[in-house]
Amino acid sequence: DAKTTQPNSMESNEEEPVHLPCNHSTISGTDYIHWYRQLPSQGPEYVIHGLTSNVNNRMASLAIAEDRKSSTLILHRATLRDAAVYYCILATSSNTGKLIFGQGTTLQVKP
Amino acid sequence: NAGVTQTPKFQVLKTGQSMTLQCAQDMNHEYMSWYRQDPGMGLRLIHYSVGAGITDQGEVPNGYNVSRSTTEDFPLRLLSAAPSQTSVYFCASSSHKTTGNYGYTFGSGTRLTVV
Numbered sequence: 087d088a089k090t091t092q093p094n095s096m097e098s099n100e101e102e103p104v105h106l107p108c109n110h111s112t113i114s115g116t117d118y119i120h121w122y123r124q125l126p127s128q129g130p131e132y133v134i135h136g137l138t139s140n141v142n143n144r145m146a147s148l149a150i151a152e153d154r155k156s157s158t159l160i161l162h163r164a165t166l167r168d169a170a171v172y173y174c175i176l177a178t179s180s181n182t183g184k185l186i187f188g189q190g191t192t193l194q195v196k197p
Numbered sequence: 198n199a200g201v202t203q204t205p206k207f208q209v210l211k212t213g214q215s216m217t218l219q220c221a222q223d224m225n226h227e228y229m230s231w232y233r234q235d236p237g238m239g240l241r242l243i244h245y246s247v248g249a250g251i252t253d254q255g256e257v258p259n260g261y262n263v264s265r266s267t268t269e270d271f272p273l274r275l276l277s278a279a280p281s282q283t284s285v286y287f288c289a290s291s292s293h294k295t296t297g298n299y300g301y302t303f304g305s306g307t308r309l310t311v312v
Binding site: 120122128129130131132134135171173184185186187188189190 | 230232238239240241242245255256287289300301302303304305306
């Protein structure tokens with residue numbers, strides 16, 4: 087399974103944009119890039135995912151590099167409720183039920 | 198929709214006891230999986246299933262059994278509990294029909310302590 091690399095932690099100020107990076111240099115052509123977040127004492131929550139093109143939804147945007155070896159999760163205006171661990175995960179297009187989690191990035195949001 | 202329901206939410210076991218963690222989903226998802234999360238760590242995949250009657254091992258399968266007799270249920274059985282199995286357990290489900298829009302749905306977890 088292809089691996090991802092994320093910074094251990096990041097800080098942001100409330101109401102400012104946050105860019106969370108992820109490197110996945112061994113990504114294959116059929117791997118989807120998934121982002122999940124985990125709030126304290128809760129299960130992971132789906133945020134967004136994409137294959138090649140940039141994606142937007144109500145929670146965030148996903149910017150995927152042209153060579154697909156890196157991606158960035160963008161929170162347009164961070165709130166205190168966005169403080170969580172963010173996981174960048176590669177999942178095969180066949181969707182075999184396997185998500186292999188890394189350590190993720192712990193995002194702190196300061197008021 | 199209830200989503201993914203895990204029971205119990207909390208459990209204390211003695212070393213050597215066996216028990217079954219329950220996971221049920223009402224979204225008609227084909228794919229289900231079990232993860233464990235140790236304190237301060239990321240999630241690790243224990244077992245997963247791509248449909249009724251089909252299961253496979255994940256990263257850390259030892260000490261656990263699963264079965265998938267129905268689409269809705271995916272129980273995780275601890276054969277002989279050990280203190281090393283103290284962890285929070287999460288169940289997740291997904292569908293190839295809906296993954297394009299919603300990804301995986303996780304339950305709220307079962308916190309297990311083995312003494």
